[in-house]
Amino acid sequence: MYTNILGFPRIGRHRELKKACENYWAGKIPESQLYEEGNQIRTSNWLLQKEWGIDLIPSNDFSFYDQVLDLTLSLGAIPQRYAFLLKNKTELYFAMARGYQKEGQDIIAMEMTKWFDTNYHYIVPEFVKDQSFSLSYNKALEEYEEAKALGVETKPVLIGPISYLLLGKEKEAEFDRLDLIDRLLPVYIRLLKELEDAGATWIQLDEPFLALDIDEKAKILYQKVYQSLKDACPKLKIILTTYFEGLRNNTELAVNLPTEALHIDLVRAPGQLDEVIRLFPASKVLSLGIVEGRNIWKNDFGHSLEVIRKATVALGEDRILIGASSSFLHVPYDLKTETDESRLTPEIKQWLAFAEQKVEELAVLKELAGGNPPDKTFRALEENRQAICRKETSALIHNGEVKARAKAVLEKDRHRKSPFAVRKRIQHSLLNQPLFPTTTIGSFPQTKEVRSWRAKYKKGELIREEYDRLLKGEIEKAIKWQEKIGLDVLVHGEFERNDMVEYFGEQLDGFTFTQNGWVQSYGSRCVKPPVIFGDVSRPAAMTVDWISYAQSLSSKPVKGMLTGPVTILQWSFVRNDQPRSETCKQIALAIRDEVLGLEKAGIKVIQIDEPAIREGLPLRKEDWKTYLDWAVAGFCISSGGVEDSTQIHTHMCYSEFNDIIEHIARMDADVITIECSRSQMELLNAFVEFKYPNEIGPGVYDIHSPRIPSVMEMVNLLKKAAKVIPPAQLWVNPDCGLKTRGWAETKESLIRMVEAARILRQEY
Structure with missing residues (x-):
């Protein structure tokens, strides 16, 4: 069994990204220092996951502002009002996010809205009827190669093409943004082909809209688009990733798309596992999202092991990934930095897990599920069981x-x-x-x-x-x-x-x-x-x-x-x-x-x-x-x-x-x-x-x-x-x-x- 992380906090252990961006915006540091801070955060994240033995480590999950904005810039979907900034990628990027008001120019920012039902905000892509796309730069490739130079093989993460269009907004009347897929798809193929040529094996394509209500037009496009991607990049193993909800009436569609693996969120929608297993093709790998990516409570190893056993009995060990339910973007970095016991008491702290602890949880679950775990892993299982029991009976909780x-x-x-x-x-x-x-x-x-x-x-x-x-x-x-x-x-x-x-x-x-x-x-x-x-x-x-x-x-x-x-x-x-x-x-x-x-x-x-x-x-x-x-x-x-x-x-x-x-x-x-x-x-x-x-x-x-x-x-x-x-x-x-x-x-x-x-x- 492999372990699979969908994304990691990008702000840094001590909010280094926040400080770097705000100092750059204030003119206190040069662009080169801003980029160096980003490099250090990425390096730290990759090496941490490698040290814990994570098999599928994400890259391109880092962003200086927002991952949707990153993709918009990469795909060349830049609103016309920013055209005068095209020669300066960094200034263009932040102008799209924050607006631009200097040197006689006064340009409003792109719209911002919530990322599904989270408190994270993304920058909404803007589409016009004659929208053009072009691969202005391949950020995913840059970060894949950056990690590879450190000796870390990563799984590049991208928002899938259908979800990208659905996340956007038509800025003109009388057209459907999904009709832009024929213009968008060749650019996606080129982007993925460059990753394939660079040696990437796995790639994560996030399609959270498969867990939402979608119409028949979108369902037909999913089949068309993913067949095109498979035909164009046959060596890439695509993990089709869903989260925040269950597949429900989209289950048959999702399990049968031509991808090597499917990821499902079993924290928000644990009941979907039976139906997914029932319909799952014989050749496909299933990624079980069992470590909570949205909340900070410790994983119940006993429950998670039952889920893993159920899936392995049905599909076989070699067809299972043990994963996070969603990106760890939505949880804090490291519980070890919580040292003030007057603020966070030891009794409550023992019930919690931040991103770094969740990486450890995945590593422990892999050892426990794989057979013949070392003694320290058995001790971790017992400690986990005791912490879960203490939480259930604690007098602190009930009034x-x-x-x-x-x-x-x-x-x-x-x-x-x-x-x-x-x-x-x-x-x-x-x-x-x-x-x-x-x-x-x-x-x-x-x-x-x-x-x-x-x-x-x-x-x-x-x-x-x-x-x-x-x-x-x-x-x-x-x-x-x-x-x-x-x-x-x-x-x-x-x-x-x-x-x-x-x-x-x-x-x-x-x-x-x-x-x-x-x-x-x-x-x-x-x-x-x-x-x-x-x-x-x-x-x-x-x-x-x-x-x-x-x-x-x-x-x-x-x-x-x-x-x-x-x-x-x-x-x-x-x-x-x-x-x-x-x-x-x-x-x-x-x-x-x-x-x-x-x-x-x-x-x-x-x-x-x-x-x-x-x-x-x-x-x-x-x-x-x-x-x-x-x-x-x-x-x-x-x-x-x-x-x-x-x-x-x-x-x-x-x-x-x-x-x-x-x-x-x-x-x-x-x-x-x-x-x-x-x-x-x-x-x-x-x-x-x-x-x-x-x-x-x-x-x-x-x-x-x-x-x-x-x-x-x-x-x-x-x-x-x-x-x-x-x-x-x-x-x-x-x-x-x-x-x-x-x-x-x-x-x-x-x-x-x-x-x-x-x-x-x-x-x-």
């Missing part, structure tokens, strides 16, 4: 009071007291908001100085009183500046918060945290998800003092800023011993307590952010209703206890709403703000067709790019919005929070945004 409260939730707890039309009149009378009211999403830039205060406070170098005094100074400056430029609903800036989920998790029971559990969200943006290990409750107020202080500084409303239950769930590593719906309900009740605390303190506007509600949507439509029922209920439980006079806002990111708009409406937020600028307000179409009754703030500028939009750019976007949404329903705001931006660009952008709103008020 009877929390379980009883969640069980006692009633239907009335999920609803506001009056319909929106009634609430709107009361709120508008109380808040006296103008047409096109302006606000921000919540956070303001966190400077190095603010971050240094937090670090010193956590190290004990700043006493609590001094830390609070410094943060209150920042809040006061932010409030006064917002008043000065004329924002209508203010925010306190969130200077006390490290992360929109981690901050709340640190104050909730049932959560724990890591020192270095970083994962990539997009580009250089890394997040450190909390770990939900037990029943969740709120022992004390979390934000009331900060928001009350901010509100005391202004006569204008200051928003209470909270993260919603679905987002806290989705952006955490979640316990795997109870349904996610139950954990979500527990979090919702904790957030409800905080909402009521804010209202009692006199806060009139409260925002409960749910940027991840679309992200959590199951990949198969037949599963949507079950998820949406409990996800929407979670939001409604958190917001449903307030009076009609309290205005509830929510914010959502990168959401194609058309197919779930009725469920968004059921959340019944008074105001919803959404990201719209990169899509040029296209996302509003869902709200128009549905006739969404509540108020909407479509983002008018992209905060994920450093470029500063002009006043007229924002005016024109708002006019587009006003053509489809009644102006009385529209708010004016950025796309998302401003934490990651600098103050200079933030101030100028918001000043222009307020001016855009003033212009609109004069015209409507």
Whole structure:
């Protein structure tokens, strides 16, 4: 049996990639140093996997920003607006990801959206009807040869051609991006042929859309495309790779495509194994995705060995690969870096495995399954069994009071007291908001100085009183500046918060945290998800003092800023011993307590952010209703206890709403703000067709790019919005929070945004 890893974290053990990219963007290091940092990360990853004896080690899983963007550049699918940068590959690459604003040029970035149901973001390919493709450079070949020079034989990883097209977006009407396959396929063949000529044996082609709902046209194309690839590159062994869901009605198609191996995710969809085995061709190899690529809990060796035995009995040892369920991109690098036992206790730590530990798990499973393992491997099996048993019986995990409260939730707890039309009149009378009211999403830039205060406070170098005094100074400056430029609903800036989920998790029971559990969200943006290990409750107020202080500084409303239950769930590593719906309900009740605390303190506007509600949507439509029922209920439980006079806002990111708009409406937020600028307000179409009754703030500028939009750019976007949404329903705001931006660009952008709103008020 061989071991098979689909991908490895690319940020480095200590986030070296983040630091290198940000230093390069700031002009602090040259391009050569940026590339050297990338080389060191790749080398470290390959050698680590080789040392553990992994058989199929991935290459081309590294990226300076995003693997889809890498492929777009390699395939020459570069939007025309970037043509002037074609001679500088690095500048072109980052302009496509982040936008470009210098030397008289002002070019927007490509659209970014979530990678299936993860918190990773990819850069969306843009396709036009006469789209051309060409092999501009073969990154996969470069990295394969780089590893080979180190003595490491790797398996190049690429997104398959059908999934690549489906990940993209048509930028013109009246054509189907799948119709571009005849132009794309020759370029793929050339790319693979170059790998074959260089001596590559195995190649991994990721086709995650085989685990989704696809139409007959796509199914026919899969057969055509993979036969063409096989005919063109007969020496290459292709592992057709699926993940994040089961094959279901695509099983017969997937197992019969002309590839040497098929990989399936047996963590997210363990039930698919029987059907795959039943239909599996006699000549094909099956890769069993049994080591979790999306979560950090230790593998249950006993269970995994049962799965391996079942497959080997049916197919034979020589036709089995033991693999990760998906790329390890979605988990932190190394558990050994977690040395602070006050933060991550030994009892909880023994239940966890990060990417490096998951590599070890694969190596141990191979030895255990292969017969005659050494004594140390038997000891590892026993240690694993004991850790799993201790987790199941731990008193840390279960809280009877929390379980009883969640069980006692009633239907009335999920609803506001009056319909929106009634609430709107009361709120508008109380808040006296103008047409096109302006606000921000919540956070303001966190400077190095603010971050240094937090670090010193956590190290004990700043006493609590001094830390609070410094943060209150920042809040006061932010409030006064917002008043000065004329924002209508203010925010306190969130200077006390490290992360929109981690901050709340640190104050909730049932959560724990890591020192270095970083994962990539997009580009250089890394997040450190909390770990939900037990029943969740709120022992004390979390934000009331900060928001009350901010509100005391202004006569204008200051928003209470909270993260919603679905987002806290989705952006955490979640316990795997109870349904996610139950954990979500527990979090919702904790957030409800905080909402009521804010209202009692006199806060009139409260925002409960749910940027991840679309992200959590199951990949198969037949599963949507079950998820949406409990996800929407979670939001409604958190917001449903307030009076009609309290205005509830929510914010959502990168959401194609058309197919779930009725469920968004059921959340019944008074105001919803959404990201719209990169899509040029296209996302509003869902709200128009549905006739969404509540108020909407479509983002008018992209905060994920450093470029500063002009006043007229924002005016024109708002006019587009006003053509489809009644102006009385529209708010004016950025796309998302401003934490990651600098103050200079933030101030100028918001000043222009307020001016855009003033212009609109004069015209409507």
